[in-house]
Amino acid sequence: MNYQRFFTDAIDALKAERRYRVFADIERVVGRFPHAIRHTPEGTRPVVIWCSNDYLGMGQNPAVIEAMAETARRMGAGAGGTRNISGTHHPIVRLEQELADLHGKEASLVFTSGYVSNATGISTIARLIPDCLILSDGLNHNSMIEGVRAAGREKAIFRHNDVEHLEDLLRRAGRERPKLIVFESVYSMDGDIAPIGRICDLAERWGAMTYIDEVHAVGLYGPRGAGVAERDGEMGRIDVIEGTLGKAFGCLGGYIAGSDAVIDAVRSHAAGFIFTTALPPAVAAAAEASVRHLKASAAERARHQAQVARTKAALAGAGLPILDTPTHIVPLMVRDPELCKAASDRLLERHGLYIQPINYPTVPRGTERLRITPTPFHDDALIEGLTAALVEVWSHLGLPFEATAHSVAAE
Numbered sequence: 280m281n282y283q284r285f286f287t288d289a290i291d292a293l294k295a296e297r298r299y300r301v302f303a304d305i306e307r308v309v310g311r312f313p314h315a316i317r318h319t320p321e322g323t324r325p326v327v328i329w330c331s332n333d334y335l336g337m338g339q340n341p342a343v344i345e346a347m348a349e350t351a352r353r354m355g356a357g358a359g360g361t362r363n364i365s366g367t368h369h370p371i372v373r374l375e376q377e378l379a380d381l382h383g384k385e386a387s388l389v390f391t392s393g394y395v396s397n398a399t400g401i402s403t404i405a406r407l408i409p410d411c412l413i414l415s416d417g418l419n420h421n422s423m424i425e426g427v428r429a430a431g432r433e434k435a436i437f438r439h440n441d442v443e444h445l446e447d448l449l450r451r452a453g454r455e456r457p458k459l460i461v462f463e464s465v466y467s468m469d470g471d472i473a474p475i476g477r478i479c480d481l482a483e484r485w486g487a488m489t490y491i492d493e494v495h496a497v498g499l500y501g502p503r504g505a506g507v508a509e510r511d512g513e514m515g516r517i518d519v520i521e522g523t524l525g526k527a528f529g530c531l532g533g534y535i536a537g538s539d540a541v542i543d544a545v546r547s548h549a550a551g552f553i554f555t556t557a558l559p560p561a562v563a564a565a566a567e568a569s570v571r572h573l574k575a576s577a578a579e580r581a582r583h584q585a586q587v588a589r590t591k592a593a594l595a596g597a598g599l600p601i602l603d604t605p606t607h608i609v610p611l612m613v614r615d616p617e618l619c620k621a622a623s624d625r626l627l628e629r630h631g632l633y634i635q636p637i638n639y640p641t642v643p644r645g646t647e648r649l650r651i652t653p654t655p656f657h658d659d660a661l662i663e664g665l666t667a668a669l670v671e672v673w674s675h676l677g678l679p680f681e682a683t684a685h686s687v688a689a690e
């Protein structure tokens with residue numbers, strides 16, 4: 280049996296569909312973000328990153344780096360165990376208190392990543408509720424889909440952000456049946472926002488529990504950076520809030536926040552929490568420093584929104600077909616996988632700008648795009664440079680310019 284053949288065939292299939300992924304080899308440089316160094320077989324090249332989820336540049340914040348370095352020097356590199364067996368170090372306990380406070384909840388629980396927090400959090404919560412029906416938004420992230428699947432409970436998918444459809448499904452299930460609604464606040468590919476208040480209204484009317492993924496909102500929205508639910512005054516109505524420490528907080532890790540009972544039950548039953556080594560103390564300390572900083576400082580959020588608005592205005596002004604989003608995510612539509620890859624390659628090779636192409640299965644076929652994420656560190660000159668480079672690439676590849684952007688959801 281030639282086992283290698285199975286794997287080369289699997290890769291060839293991706294290549295034939297133009298879905299084979301090529302990673303850029305990037306070396307970020309503290310104090311220079313979004314400027315970085317790209318390693319290529321021909322040597323190093325300067326590059327400007329336009330697709331980072333380090334939305335506020337907190338990964339290079341001096342207080343965050345110092346917390347990480349100082350803690351590593353004092354406490355060493357690893358946690359040395361699972362949470363149950365010697366791995367519950369003081370920085371992770373402090374971090375959990377900080378996150379519970381951020382979301383105004385009784386408790387929180389930290390996981391290895393946001394992915395793990397959704398996959399193991401949703402599945403554990405749903406399995407602890409007898410006969411639970413999971414109502415899941417149609418555009419939920421893969422980590423939530425995995426959590427729903429692993430729960431092994433009945434599920435019903437409601438059309439993206441469609442509260443009428445959600446209410447239909449709730450009514451069909453009836454008030455008496457236990458129900459868990461799982462959805463996101465900011466959807467990361469289309470950059471749109473869930474009707475959180477209306478979903479909470481329905482949850483109260485029909486007796487459902489709510490679980491929200493605020494991964495693309497924590498640090499970025501709300502007076503203390505707790506997310507869109509905080510900004511909209513709905514945070515207290517959500518039962519479980521999930522977030523990441525790896526995006527706007529610039530570190531690594533994920534968490535859920537909720538009541539003492541929910542968090543204690545997940546702590547006690549979630550395999551993806553129990554049977555794995557705790558995050559290193561240095562990472563927990565850095566994340567705590569980042570959360571604390573963004574709780575007290577709105578300057579990063581204000582500058583972020585300003586540079587996002589400038590970027591949108593510049594690109595739209597040049598006739599580039601961006602989606603008009605209410606968030607910091609700027610999708611620039613290409614609608615073809617090969618052209619999307621070609622545009623990304625040309626931006627990188629010719630202009631030194633790095634925007635990873637987003638193709639199926641991350642987004643539906645025919646909605647391929649460049650997902651642009653300006654940060655407070657993308658100054659006006661960089662925005663001008665991006666606009667000029669994109670106009671050159673669009674002209675070179677014969678991509679259409681448009682007066683107005685269309686919504687993906689409408690397609």
Ligand SMILES: *Cc1c(COP(=O)(O)O)cnc(C)c1O
Binds near residue numbers: 392393395
């Ligand atoms: C990135 C992402 C996650 C996973 O978070 P990580 O900390 O990167 O594992 C979860 N949900 C959504 C919506 C995401 O985009």
